[in-house]
Amino acid sequence: MIDVLQVLLFASLRDRAGWSVRQMPLTARTNTAGELWAELQLGSLLAINIAVNQQLVGPERVLCNGDEVAFLPPFTGG
Amino acid sequence: MIDVLQVLLFASLRDRAGWSVRQMPLTARTNTAGELWAELQLGSLLAINIAVNQQLVGPERVLCNGDEVAFLPPFTGG
Amino acid sequence: METKWHFCHPLPVVERMASAVQVEIRQQPFSPWAELEQWGGDAAADAVFLGRVRGQTMDGQTLQALELEHYAGLCEQCIKTSAQTLLSEYEADAALVLHRVGRLLPGEVIVLVAVHADRRGAALNCCAALLEDLKHGAPFWKREWCDGQGTWLASNTPR
Amino acid sequence: METKWHFCHPLPVVERMASAVQVEIRQQPFSPWAELEQWGGDAAADAVFLGRVRGQTMDGQTLQALELEHYAGLCEQCIKTSAQTLLSEYEADAALVLHRVGRLLPGEVIVLVAVHADRRGAALNCCAALLEDLKHGAPFWKREWCDGQGTWLASNTPR
Numbered sequence: 001m002i003d004v005l006q007v008l009l010f011a012s013l014r015d016r017a018g019w020s021v022r023q024m025p026l027t028a029r030t031n032t033a034g035e036l037w038a039e040l041q042l043g044s045l046l047a048i049n050i051a052v053n054q055q056l057v058g059p060e061r062v063l064c065n066g067d068e069v070a071f072l073p074p075f076t077g078g
Numbered sequence: 079m080i081d082v083l084q085v086l087l088f089a090s091l092r093d094r095a096g097w098s099v100r101q102m103p104l105t106a107r108t109n110t111a112g113e114l115w116a117e118l119q120l121g122s123l124l125a126i127n128i129a130v131n132q133q134l135v136g137p138e139r140v141l142c143n144g145d146e147v148a149f150l151p152p153f154t155g156g
Numbered sequence: 157m158e159t160k161w162h163f164c165h166p167l168p169v170v171e172r173m174a175s176a177v178q179v180e181i182r183q184q185p186f187s188p189w190a191e192l193e194q195w196g197g198d199a200a201a202d203a204v205f206l207g208r209v210r211g212q213t214m215d216g217q218t219l220q221a222l223e224l225e226h227y228a229g230l231c232e233q234c235i236k237t238s239a240q241t242l243l244s245e246y247e248a249d250a251a252l253v254l255h256r257v258g259r260l261l262p263g264e265v266i267v268l269v270a271v272h273a274d275r276r277g278a279a280l281n282c283c284a285a286l287l288e289d290l291k292h293g294a295p296f297w298k299r300e301w302c303d304g305q306g307t308w309l310a311s312n313t314p315r
Numbered sequence: 316m317e318t319k320w321h322f323c324h325p326l327p328v329v330e331r332m333a334s335a336v337q338v339e340i341r342q343q344p345f346s347p348w349a350e351l352e353q354w355g356g357d358a359a360a361d362a363v364f365l366g367r368v369r370g371q372t373m374d375g376q377t378l379q380a381l382e383l384e385h386y387a388g389l390c391e392q393c394i395k396t397s398a399q400t401l402l403s404e405y406e407a408d409a410a411l412v413l414h415r416v417g418r419l420l421p422g423e424v425i426v427l428v429a430v431h432a433d434r435r436g437a438a439l440n441c442c443a444a445l446l447e448d449l450k451h452g453a454p455f456w457k458r459e460w461c462d463g464q465g466t467w468l469a470s471n472t473p474r
Contacts, residue, residue, distance in 0.1 A: 011384055011456035012467035049454070054389040070386060076468040077383070077414065077455020078366060078426050078446060089225055089297035090308035127295070132230045148227060154309040155224065155255065155296020156207060156267050156287060189348040198422040204363035205439060263357040276446060277474040280364060284439050315436040 002026075003065035005036065012073045017042055026065055033069055034059030040071075047074050080104075081143035083114065090151045095120055104143055111147055112137030118149075125152050176250040177239040179232050183258050188268045195252050199272035203283035211262040213300045214309065220301045224257040224266065227295035238289040246282035248273035253290065259301075288315070335409040336398040338391050342417050347427045354411050358431035362442035365428075370421040372459045373468065379460045383416040383425065386454035397448040405441035407432035412449065418460075447474070 003026035014020045017040065030036040033050045037059065045059060049072040052061055063069065081104035092098045095118065108114040111128045115137065123137060127150040130139050141147065178195070188206050209222045239251040250272040260266060269287045273279035291312050299306045337354070347365050368381045398410040409431040419425060428446045432438035450471050457468045 008386075010386060010454070011458070012469075015467070051386070051389050051454075054392065056389075056393075070389070072386065072454050073456065073467070074470060075451060075454055076457045076471050077385070077453055078450030078471065086227075088227055088295065089299070090310075093308070129227070129230050129295075132233065134230075134234075148230070150227065150295050151297065151308070152311060153292060153295055154298045154312050155226070155294055156291030156312065187352075189352040193346075193348040198367055200367050200369045202363075202365040202367075204361075204365070205435065206361040206363070207435065208357055208359050208361075210359045210433075274369075275472070275474065276364065276366065276443075280439070280443050280446075284435075287435060287439075313434070315434065 006068045008070040010072055013071055033061045084146045086148040088150055091149055111139045177236050179235045179253045181255050181257055185264055188265050197272045201273045201276045201279035203279035204270045205283055205287050207267040209260045209262050209264050213302050217302050222260045223299040225297045226257050231295045234294040242282050242285050246278045248278045248282040336395050338394045338412045340414050340416055344423055347424050356431045360432045360435045360438035362438035363429045364442055364446050366426040368419045368421050368423050372461050376461050378421055381419045382458040384456045385416050390454045393453040401441050401444050405437045407437045407441040
């Protein structure tokens with residue numbers, strides 16, 4: 001079986017991409033969260049937060065089979 | 079008729095003096111709020127606030143017939 | 157002398173400001189949240205401070221009761237003037253101050269300060285400043301009762 | 316990048332602190348004063364901040380509604396970790412955070428932050444710090460609706 005990632009987008013990122021949840025294969029080109037972002041072709045990573053398995057991480061975070069990877073635009077709550 | 083002042087003491091000052099309200103004559107020795115305080119012989123004016131007719135004033139405030147003069151120990155509300 | 161004289165002097169204030177300030181000295185316990193519900197408002201930001209009687213005296217003994225005395229008239233005026241000045245300074249919209257006097261038991265509410273503003277910074281900073289002004293600039297006095305003995309406090313609690 | 320990463324990392328916290336923090340994301344409107352009444356407490360100092368939806372968009376148009384989205388799970392955890400860290404830093408005792416999501420109308424409460432402490436400074440400062448952390452460090456997103464058009468906000472309102 002192929003290794004997969006669960007990718008989540010929120011708010012303006014979701015609108016830009018046109019989807020909110022997607023299964024993606026874990027390949028040699030998506031070893032890290034930053035590489036996965038580049039693969040999505042959604043623009044600059046500047047000001048985007050990344051969470052893997054509900055924990056905030058940096059773009060260098062190495063991904064594993066089954067990881068939930070979320071890309072989060074700047075927070076505007078409160 | 080003699081000119082009079084209404085003198086009020088509060089909290090620890092009242093306890094120290096043993097009275098809370100007293101009519102006092104307005105004399106040549108009690109021209110100002112500071113002089114009136116000295117007349118009462120209740121110690122230093124340091125940290126004591128003075129109000130004349132419900133308005134905070136300095137010890138140099140000249141007193142008039144009928145004035146309500148209150149001496150107020152340091153405030154401890156809130 | 158730490159006490160601030162300035163804010164008890166009469167200041168020119170517009171009618172809008174005067175009506176935006178509500179100050180009451182209460183002889184009886186009150187429910188702070190019910191009071192806030194009644195005060196209402198739909199400002200973008202509300203800041204509230206609530207002070208209660210501690211269970212211990214300033215020097216750590218068990219407190220029986222806290223007695224609060226005030227100079228009626230001057231006291232309300234000092235708080236109103238302070239509130240009007242600070243609302244203007246912080247560009248806040250309205251202030252509510254409720255303060256107990258009389259004999260209070262541990263856990264009872266002593267003071268409620270609330271501020272409406274359009275910005276969170278204005279609401280929070282104005283509320284904190286009004287509380288400090290009230291503690292240092294309004295004629296209230298506290299007496300701690302402990303083993304049947306009353307002791308007037310000489311100064312306020314540290315911030 | 317303005318966003319703070321630090322407080323979402325797991326921190327060692329004692330059980331007492333964990334139980335002293337209550338965080339809830341609500342889909343439905345709530346009455347803030349009733350919630351505070353229920354939260355209770357008899358601390359010497361309570362500080363509360365309440366934020367409501369403004370009647371206007373960031374650029375001054377009439378707002379129809381404000382939509383709030385969050386990343387469930389991570390969001391609650393970010394706020395809890397922040398609250399635990401700040402309670403410890405400010406020596407405060409307990410924190411309550413209620414935050415709305417979904418479609419909100421002007422005047423509705425978005426956020427309630429409350430802190431119990433033994434000192435007024437600790438309560439007020441901790442409440443203000445927790446509010447800032449929540450605004451900048453928890454995954455919430457606002458969309459303004461105006462003339463049937465929704466616009467995601469790119470940044471938060473100034474303090």
